[in-house]
Every structure is written in C-alpha cells, then in structure tokens.
Amino acid sequence: MRFDVLTLFPELFAPFLASGINRRAFASGQVDVRFWNPRDFSEGNYRRVDDRPFGGGPGMVMMAEPLARCVEAVFADRGEPAPVVLFSPVGQPLRHSLVTEWAASAGALLLCGRYEGLDQRFIDRYVTHQISLGDFVLSGGELAALALLDAVARLQPGVLGDADSHAQDSFNPELDGLLDCPHYTRPEVWRDMPVPAPLMSGHHAQIERWRREQRLALTAKRRPDLIAAARADGRLQSKDEQYLQQLPLPGL
C-alpha cells in the first residue's frame, strides 16, 4: 500500500513515522509513505503557493496550479491515477469503518491543506474524498494525515505484536462496535485501590462476562449511539439487554 502525502511541512512527519510499534510498517515499506511539497511545483523565485481570496476576506488560499502539478507528478510517479484525499473540516468524519476501508486499500494521495483552504476549482477537478478529523479546526491537514496513517498502519497484518490486539479495541465489529473495557496491571493493590475481583478470579468465563459488562456500561454512558447501532444490527444478546436494563441510565 502506498500513500503519497502532499504537504508544505514534510518535516512534521519523520519523527512520528519512526517511533512506536507502527514504525515497522513504515520502515519495511508495508505502508509506503512518500512526501511531495506543492512548493516544488510553484512558479517564480518566491515559490509561492497561496494568494488572496477573490471577494475579499481574511487569510490566504492555496492556488490550484501548484497543487495540480504536484498531483500530476505523483500520478506519473505511481504510473496511474489514484484516489486523492483532502483533509478538511467539511469532510466525512474519520471513524473506524472508514479507517478499515483505507487499511484494505492500495493507498491514496493525502493532501494537507493550510491557510483558509484550497481553491475550489482544484478540489472539483482532482479531489475524490474529503475526510475530517472532527468538528474543530486545525491549522493544517498534517495531523489528520498522521491520524489516518497511524490508524491504517496498526491494522496491517503483523504490525501489532499480538495479532488479536486490535480486535479487542474500541469500535471493532468483532466486539460489536462497543467501547473498550478498563485495563489493569501490577501491582494488585495500588494506593488502596485493588484490581476488580473478577480479573483476579482466574475464571475465564467470569473475566469475559465482566469485560463485556464494562464495555456495555461505558458505551451506554458515553456513546448511547453505539448501543443503538449494535441493537439495530442485532448484535446484542439477551444477557446484554438484561444487563443494560438494570443500569441506572434513563432511556436505554
């Protein structure tokens, strides 16, 4: 899988891609990440990539031509066109389901905006997908690109030490899209706080039931929309429903 990142600030990426468990995926080329700077495709001595907005108003807008030339150069290097993802607050919110789609893909061009955004004519001509990191505004798309690369890399086979560990994570369909349960490690008692008894029981079924109930309770409290989705898909068992009904949460 190959991702070409188009950014005015490629230096923001290197330490991140070289650190933590995901570095294996990037170092081995399993997730092949390459960088392109639209400034290298601008004209004139000032290597200008932005200009004032037509119609007035604050800020600057990324010009269409350097971006278009940069995208065309990436297509030529790849030998064929590929999806062009623009990170933008007006995009589709980044969720687990979207991450799994990109994790199973052949990759894409990841375009990081800056300033007030990009000339809409470039977007209309080249951009195939728009992704938002959430309902807030960043100063650039680089953090959103890093978020997608990180989430995609950890889903690649062999990247996490334990093959099952992402199956246990929040939002995973294998755990019915629920939030993760709390985790504990040594010591058994920390500052008068013991580890919950079921985890110390050594009884596999009891541990799994406790974890399931913790997931249900946390999800019902924080993300009732995920409980509703699991219910709509018929993923909750009658034991789960019984447990949810006795929680002190109205309207479940």
Ligand SMILES: C[S@@+](CC[C@H](N)C(=O)[O-])C[C@H]1O[C@@H](n2cnc3c(N)ncnc32)[C@H](O)[C@@H]1O
């Ligand atoms: C200052 S923002 C532009 C915000 C834009 N004027 C708006 O209000 O929607 C500059 C760049 O940061 C990136 N960005 C900002 N917020 C983002 C978000 N929530 N998700 C993804 N990218 C974001 C985009 O690439 C955007 O072009």
